[in-house]
Amino acid sequence: MTTAGVDYSTKAVHAAIVDGKQLLFAKRYDLGANRLDTMAQLVEALASRGIATVYLEQPFMIPDRVDKVTGKTIRRSTNVTLKLHAVATEVATLLQLRGLKVSYV
Numbered sequence: 671m672t673t674a675g676v677d678y679s680t681k682a683v684h685a686a687i688v689d690g691k692q693l694l695f696a697k698r699y700d701l702g703a704n705r706l707d708t709m710a711q712l713v714e715a716l717a718s719r720g721i722a723t724v725y726l727e728q729p730f731m732i733p734d735r736v737d738k739v740t741g742k743t744i745r746r747s748t749n750v751t752l753k754l755h756a757v758a759t760e761v762a763t764l765l766q767l768r769g770l771k772v773s774y775v
Contacts, residue, residue: 674721676712678761680753685712687719695719706760713764724765728774729758 672694677684680701687695699712716724732746732754762772 672721673725674716674719674723675725676716676761676765677727678754678757680750680757683709683712683757683761685716687716687721701757705757706764709761709764712761713768713770716765717768717770721770723771723773725773725775726758726762726765729755 672687672689674685674687676686682701683699685695685697685699686693695715697712697715699708701708732751734743734745736742737744765772
């Protein structure tokens, strides 16, 4: 079974296609000034390889944590979380506009 997945960060989007245990395609797309153009290239690379469903990590909030040494709470940046959500939303939107199904994991 051929499966495609996309992982995202605020700096890059990674795409991979696997068939069973065999890697068929993997590429990193660096996000720069033309972020949507770069994401569109990723979407076209998947669509041109016959992918119908893409698995994408469900956006989440980065939780605060307690430092084990100091016992102090380390607050995660809401700004970074919002940027991650924006990238995930943009990727999902472009995939869906191209006719691919997005399945969150």
